[in-house]
Amino acid sequence: MDVVVIETRPLGDRSYLVHDGRVALVIDPQRDTDRVDAAAAEAGVRITHVAETHLHNDYLTGGLILARTHSAAYLVNGADAVGFERVKIADGDTVRVGRLTVKAVATPGHTHHHLSYVVTDGAEQAVFSGGSLLYGSVGRTDLVSDDDTEKLTHAQYSSVRRLAAEATPDAALYPTHGFGSFCSSGPASGVHGSTIAEQQDTNHAFTDPDEDHFVRELISNLTAYPSYYAHMAPANRTGPGPADLAVPESLDPAELSHRLADGEWVVDLRNRVAFASSHLQGSVSFEYGRGSSFTAYLGWVLPWNRQLTLVGAREDVEKAIRDLSRIGIDSPDAALGTEPSALAPGTAVVHYPRVDWDRLLHGRSAGDVVLDVRRTDEYDAGHIAGAVNIPLHELLGRMAGVPAGTVWVHCATGYRSGVAASLLQRAGRDVVHVDARYGPS
DSSP states (O other), rough: OOOEEEEGGOOOOOOEESSSSEEEESSOBBBBBBHHHHHHHHHTTTEEEOOOOOOOOSSSOHHHHHHHTTTEEOOOEETTEEEEHHHHHHHHOOOETTEEEEEEEEOTSSSSTTTTEEEEEEEEEEEEEEEOOOSSSOOOOSSOOOOGGGHHHHHHHHHHHHHHHHHHHTTTESSSSOOOTBSSOHHHHHHHHOHHHHHHHHHHHOOOHHHHHHHHHHHOOOOOOOOTTTHHHHHHHOOOOOOOOOOBBOHHHHHHHHHTTTTTTEEEEOOHHHHHHHTTTTOOEEOOOTOOOOHHHHHHHHHHTOOOEEOOOOHHHHHHHHHHHTOOOOOOOEEEESSSHHHOOOOOOOOOOOOOOHHHSSOOOOOEEEEEOOOOOHHHHHOOTTEOOOOGTTGGGGGGOOOOOOOEOOOOOSSHHHHHHHHHHHHHEEEEEEOOOOOOO
């Protein structure tokens, strides 16, 4: 058995191509299926089966597209109500993929009908746990509904034990979530691989002997998650179509100026340093790259289902279109280039100051506002005296609540505060971007 990992770092997820050298099973593919096709071609294998562990909340699946393209069997829990043809699979069912035996194991918790898959090839075994057992954690249990959270958390505690009983201790573990995904119930470990036995020794879902205590602790530590999640599972139930990853023709400068004047959402992908020093009035900063959670924050912060125009270098625009397609933000327009004045000559080019922590602590004037855009749990763990806390994902809806005066905005690293500074300036406020790691002294 060979397992090819297909990583989606912007969302903190992994998909898998599992094969015997001849035929392959794909688990939890994302919507941009060309990556899976390329992995299968490189391995010289034919995709005969595609399986979902659950109806995903954080991305649009490519499972239906991939299965249709390869005339593969599409394995989806028969208990899930979906609007497409699939091969219904349930707890205890087994499927042969070449010489591989694939067994479905019910592991409710992340969702009601979550399945994990135990794949066996002779003496070798691998467990594909989706959003159940993660490296050092488990999948969050509050995405279905508030009323179901406690029940699902108890189920998650039982499910990891059920999964461990179905597999050998040395079985390799391959979760879908837990690499920065908001689908994790807590910070997952940074390891690149693990086994069932290692998780039994270290994962709190195993090491906490008191189920009720585990449930209370997990629920109390759940933090906010992106608002676009509300759109993912419904779309996955109907079966997403293929993504259009083509880069559109660059907008005419007059059209870009018109969109900015009309208050449309124009997203500048350049790094936040360049944006702060020079950008088109009315544009907003969502820096692409540098390990940022670009996709998650853009989908979380901006209004859903509005036309977007991406501004930046062609390479960044191309990558951003791919990333956004994974969460159902399709067909953005583009203005290709990195010199603001050349992209929309009729629009003012503006800027705002960027400062370090020393300037924030010692350089602001009386009457200035310190705005902390970290999540509420981060703020509660420690903050600057007198700072106003409005989490970034709430800022557009609470803009009127930002006190009058120059706003010095900070977060934990500078990324979220860069987004916030651009939103505040767009709303007509005087801003100072504190572009530094959180560290008051």
